[in-house]
Amino acid sequence: MALPPYATTGQRIWHYAFKVIAIGLFIFLLFPLLTIIPLSFNSGEFLYYPLKGLSLRWYEAFFSSDEWWRAMKNSAIIGFFATILATVLGTIAAVGINRADFPGKQVLLALLISPMMVPLVITALSLYLFYARFGMNDTYIGLILAHAILGMPFVLITVSATLQSFNTNLIRAGASLGASPTKVFFDIIMPNIAPGIASGAMFAFATSLDEVVVVLFVAGPAHRTLPRQMFTGIREQLSPTILAAATVLIVIAGLFMLVLEYLNRRNEKMVGPMETKG
Amino acid sequence: MTDAQAPAIPAAGGEQLKRRLQRAERRKKIEAVSLIMPLLAVMIVFYFIPIALMLYRSIDNTQMRQVMPRTADVIARWDGKDLPGEDVYKAAAQDMKEARQKHTIAKAARRLNFDKPGFSSLISRTARKVSKLDVDKCENCKQTLISIDKRWGEKPWWTVMQRGLKDHTLLYLLSALDLRYDDNNHVVRVPEEQAIYMSIIARTIYISASVTILCLLLGFPIAYYLATATPRVRNLFMIVLLLVFWTSLLVRTLSWILVLQDYGVVNSFLMWAGITSKPIPLVFNRFGVYVAMTHVLLPFMVLPLYSVMRVIPKSYVRAAHSLGATPLKAFWSVYVPQTLPGIGAGALMVFIQALGYYITPALVGGSRDQMISYFVAFFVNERVNWSMASALGLLLLVLTGTMYLIFGRKVNIANMKMG
Structure with missing residues (x-):
């Protein structure tokens, strides 16, 4: 936002004042992350500045702890399978939703994305009571299903957005040239909406990786995930090891962001600019 | 079907064509529904039925x-x-x-x-x-x-x-x-x-509304800056915003505990600057809840606002200037109204999410800062009173649903796409 040459003094002052405010706000956004990362390299035992010296001892503690390893393993297992389930079911459903209009479509759509809007504690309590009847509390399958349902709306939304800008004549062209519907799906639709599917899958995985309320209700000690282990750490013994875990999660967040940016760019190249953010 | 081809179809064939078209349309609908079916089936069994049973438990006495x-x-x-x-x-x-x-x-x-x-x-x-x-x-x-x-x-x-x-x-x-x-x-x-629950409901609404207003006050300038900055600056700041957005909720909550604690950066600075001689309690109270929740929910306000702002033509505000409006007037009566869809979507998103918040208030709040979700968990974990937990769950669901019905109608759901 360049200042026009005819700007008055007042406008100039406001222009720079606003710049300062905006930069201040971005510092507010980044501030907590900037605070936590250096502290994780502290060689002392305290959780505040000044640093006593630099060391990797808390990373050593993190990577050599059985509890944290188990938490990472659980997060990876649950996240992986929940993402697959959410992506497959969500993509197929998104294709269906974009295929035709039928009565009650809007209501159905609202129901399908409701896991995004319903408070997590309600989902958690409902699943806890439901799983209790079938002995599914404290099982991988229970957690995977729960996280798949929570991640699926993101797949539905991102894939639908990609499909809306997808040229449906390509389907007809494929069909008229004799391709079976399955072949059309895998050879024509899939490659075109792949970036949308990938973004949706990323969202689903991130949702699972960040989710802690359902895990708190449904998982026992053996199925604690990374955020669940952090929750206990913050509540019970706040040790600097948790800062190493937090920094690892910030790095993962950075990777997510880069991959999604890349996917978005690719998507824009393939189907033209569209309203996907992040 | 182009006009040139139309006369080639005989009248009788037209009827047949219509029927075939109808059949094709019906087949498409059946296809659509059968593609949605697998997802719907999983959701019915593992989502809608559990929620319905939970709600029923609040009145079940068998x-x-x-x-x-x-x-x-x-x-x-x-x-x-x-x-x-x-x-x-x-x-x-x-x-x-x-x-x-x-x-x-x-x-x-x-x-x-x-x-x-x-x-x-x-x-x-x-x-x-x-x-x-x-x-x-x-x-x-x-x-x-x-x-x-x-x-x-x-x-x-x-x-x-x-x-x-x-x-x-x-x-x-x-x-x-x-x-x-x-x-x-x-x-x-x-x-x-x-009497405790009515004040907890009131507190839940009050905290959520306050956080929504804070997010709007902070989010509006951020989104405006993103929408008007040069591409290079915008890219840089967008990366900051998205990095924060993608960072785990728990990491951000933990960070704020460290920043706001007695020996944290903020209190150290205040004491160094001589503003206070002993640490001010900034966390494990309402202030901490506001700061952490605002920080966590801010991207949900900024992203929809930004997507609306970046397509607002600059020429309208310039036209207002040239017609004699002061900068403030032009901004308030020409620019702000155009951002209303974004404000609506962002505010709804932040408010509804805030209503159900549990983790952040539980970790950075005191006992007087807990919201409904906390008490749902409390009745499950501490009291083992599932019926009372379900009754509070029903209350929270009704509250969220009502807010959504009141405000959601005015807001285009497409603007709520997040992330």
Whole structure:
């Protein structure tokens, strides 16, 4: 936002004042992350500045702890399978939703994305009571299903957005040239909406990786995930090891962001600019 | 079908074509529905049915009939005018004896005590005594029970027993609204010093609304700056925003605890600058909740705002300037109204998410800063009272749904795409 040459003094002052405010706000956004990362390299035992010296001892503690390893393993297992389930079911459903209009479509759509809007504690309590009847509390399958349902709306939304800008004549062209519907799906639709599917899958995985309320209700000690282990750490013994875990999660967040940016760019190249953010 | 081809189709074929088109359309609809089916089936079984069962649990009372089946049958016929008849006393004595042997009596005692304090001791005391008697043969069970505890000769306890043995109860929902039954089965308000839930609901709405306003106040300049900055600056700041957005909620909450604690960066700075001589409590109180929740939810305000702002043409504000509007006036009456769809979407997103927040207030708040979700978890984990947890869950769901229906109509859901 360049200042026009005819700007008055007042406008100039406001222009720079606003710049300062905006930069201040971005510092507010980044501030907590900037605070936590250096502290994780502290060689002392305290959780505040000044640093006593630099060391990797808390990373050593993190990577050599059985509890944290188990938490990472659980997060990876649950996240992986929940993402697959959410992506497959969500993509197929998104294709269906974009295929035709039928009565009650809007209501159905609202129901399908409701896991995004319903408070997590309600989902958690409902699943806890439901799983209790079938002995599914404290099982991988229970957690995977729960996280798949929570991640699926993101797949539905991102894939639908990609499909809306997808040229449906390509389907007809494929069909008229004799391709079976399955072949059309895998050879024509899939490659075109792949970036949308990938973004949706990323969202689903991130949702699972960040989710802690359902895990708190449904998982026992053996199925604690990374955020669940952090929750206990913050509540019970706040040790600097948790800062190493937090920094690892910030790095993962950075990777997510880069991959999604890349996917978005690719998507824009393939189907033209569209309203996907992040 | 182009015009050039149209005449080539004979009239009879036209009818046929129409029918074929209809059939094709119907097939497409069936295809659409069958593609959605797998997802819908999983969601029905593992999402909608569990939620429905949870909501039903808030009024379900059948577990009481399992503990005291005989009493449940006979007390249902009691007219509630005088003390119940001998059959009720006998059934109660038999049920209490049997339940004590099966170790289920504590369940009934706890359940009835929830309705009327004191019932727990009455039940366990009586059960202990009747277990030594041969109640199947007792001639005057009424007299026996009253001699064990004279409260069995008072009608209010039997009124509670009667409504406590029905298959459905509104007790938990009433409790969640700070209401209860009096001795005559009328719904009344609980005494002021016992009323807690209405103030928790009010607090939940108040904190959520405050966080929404804070997010709007901070998010508007951020989005405006993103929308008007040069591409290079915008890319840089967008990366900051998205990095924060993608960072785990727990990491951000933990960071704020460290920043705001007594020896944290903020207090150290304030003491170094001489603004305060001893640390100001900034976390584990309401202030900490506002800061952390605003930080966590801010991207949900900025992203929809930004997507609306970046397509607002600059020429409108310039036109207002050239027509003589002051910068403030041009901004307020020309620019801001165009951002309303973004404000609406962002505010709804932040507000609805804030209503259900549990983790952040639980970690950075004090005991007076907890919202409804916290109490749902509290009744599950600490009290093992699933019915009360469900009643509060129902309340939270109704609250969220109502807000969504009131404000959601005015907001385009497409603007709420996040991330």
